[in-house]
Amino acid sequence: MSKYQFAYWNLRGLGQPIRLMLEYIGVPYDERRFLHTEKEQWFADKYNLGFDFPNLPYLIDGDKKITQSHVITMYLGKKHGLAGNGDNDIIKIAMAEGAIKDIRSAISKITLNSDYEKLRPGFMPTFFKGLEALSKFLGDKKYLIGDKLCYADFVLYENLDVFEVFEPGCLDKYPNLKRFKKDFESLPKIKAYLESDRSIKWPLNNWQAKFGGGFEPPAKK
Structure with missing residues (x-):
């Protein structure tokens, strides 16, 4: 191969x-x-x-x-082998990935705007509605479609990690999303990669973005 x-x-x-x-x-x-x-x-x-x-x-x-x-x-x-089984899984995986990316795209849209700080407060209700929908979809399942990983789980993990930087504590109301994130980053191969120097920590977004951009993370207040 x-x-x-x-x-x-x-x-x-x-x-x-x-x-x-x-x-x-x-x-x-x-x-x-x-x-x-x-x-x-x-x-x-x-x-x-x-x-x-x-x-x-x-x-x-x-x-x-x-x-x-x-x-x-x-x-x-x-x-x-990360695409589920049958039409129902295909549909659920694609919908979940799309919903996750909708939230991320909306964040990217305001963070590339020069009025980011003014736009952010008005965006937050939409942001939390998106998290609520993801939490409801995940429910008590281990992963998005059950006990087996699918490709949308990788998209979910990365974006939950970014969401927590965007709005610290945003997952506190959604213990199932927090549990998912913790379990995913504990997978041996994922853990090894995240801890390696090959894993990019920053930037999260385009270098010009008002959030997640630049060349170094902002200093903690």
Whole structure:
């Protein structure tokens, strides 16, 4: 089996759940991390790499050249037994991933706005409604679709971690989400990766973002 070729910016963003999946699956892969100083290089090269829809992140598996983060997670999930069983699981996994990313996208939208601090208070009710929906969906299950991991669990973990930075204590009302996060990051391969120097801690978002951006985390108050 040839190595997967994975590429994304040198930040967490949309790439981190894919990194977690690759580590958990345990397959060999090479990763290309584009620095903030390499934007011009990426935009100059992207249309010469043979992708139908050139973008980051991308994954190359032999003759398969894949872009769009949700397609990459779905592909890896199907190939490595992380996509559930049957139509009901397919639907639930896709809906959960979409709901998680809706919250993250809404956060990204306001954090890239110059009026972030003014917009944040009005956004918080929407943020907590999203968490409430995720908590209700998870219920008393170990993972999103039951006792077995699926690819959306990797997306959920990464985003819960970011949400706790965005709004410290936000999971206190949702003990099932806190339990999920603790259990997930205790998985041996995930724990080893998160504790390694290969795991990106910061930035969480685009370098220009008002939250999760820059090159170093803000000093704790």
